[in-house]
Amino acid sequence: MPHYRLxxxxxxxxxxxxxxxxxxxxxxxxxYATTRLLLPAGDQKKPEFLAVNPRGHVPVLSYRLxxxxGLLSENLAIxxxxxxQHPQARLLPEAPELEARGWEWLSWLATDVHSYAFMQVFYPMRYAESLAAQAEVEASGRALLTRYWADLESRLPEQGFVFGSGQDDGFSVVDALLIVFxxxxxxxxxxxxxxxxxxxALSERTLARPSVQAVFADERINLSDRLPPRPAHLYQIPESD
Ligand SMILES: N[C@@H](CCC(=O)N[C@@H](CS)C(=O)NCC(=O)O)C(=O)O
Incomplete structure (x- = not known):
């Protein structure tokens, strides 16, 4: 049986x-097994993890083929x-148009929502130096996200998962990525x-799913746990001489 490490x-x-x-x-x-990294502790920048992914990002999948x-990084590639590798798991619908619709969701979430907007809220210090400019960056990320949430809401079904109808319950990796956001x-x-x-409503259905409950328990997370401290020490802009 294939074995992975995430x-x-x-x-x-x-x-x-x-x-x-x-x-x-x-x-x-x-x-599969997992290796846990704590981002606020800077685990992703430690040499042992940089040997796994020199970009210093999770997720990384280790596999044997x-x-x-092999080692594979980038959430969407994983x-x-x-x-x-496992089409029987039905992680996205098979029909070409629906599958493409799934990638439309996944790429929008990974690029616009995550890398473009949320990064401004998480790490304004990567974009600007003064505290006032950082506050503007964060406000820009928040304004974008507010627009994105309205767009997202308008595209979601009233019932079921994003691909909610079909012979099984239609749960897909789109729902899995949506619960992150x-x-x-x-x-x-x-x-x-x-x-x-x-x-x-969609998130409640996702959270009720046994696989999602197991993963939340394993990661020791819930919907309202405390925000991590900003890891500013990792991203300080070097002083100019
Ligand atoms: N393009 C990467 C981005 C991954 C990413 O940003 N991961 C974050 C966690 S959500 C991370 O590891 N951040 C650590 C850091 O930026 O120091 C992907 O889609 O997998």
């Missing part, structure tokens, strides 16, 4: 790959690899429960 950080974007692996394991298709060990939105004060009833 390098993850609690509640990070790696949560989606973690849920995908748990779905695969529960379907009896492979098993045709007798060779999800794609797992889908190809729902948790972040709650923790960063966007109060989805006030404005986005479809997103709240």
């Amino acid at each position: 390098y993850y950080a609690p509640g990070a974007c790696s949560l989606a790959s973690h849920i995908a692996l748990e779905e695969i394991q529960r379907a009896g298709l492979a098993d 045709d007798g060779k060990e 999800l794609r690899f797992l889908m190809r 729902y948790r972040w939105a709650k923790r960063y004060g966007f109060a989805p429960q006030r404005n986005y009833p479809r997103w709240v």
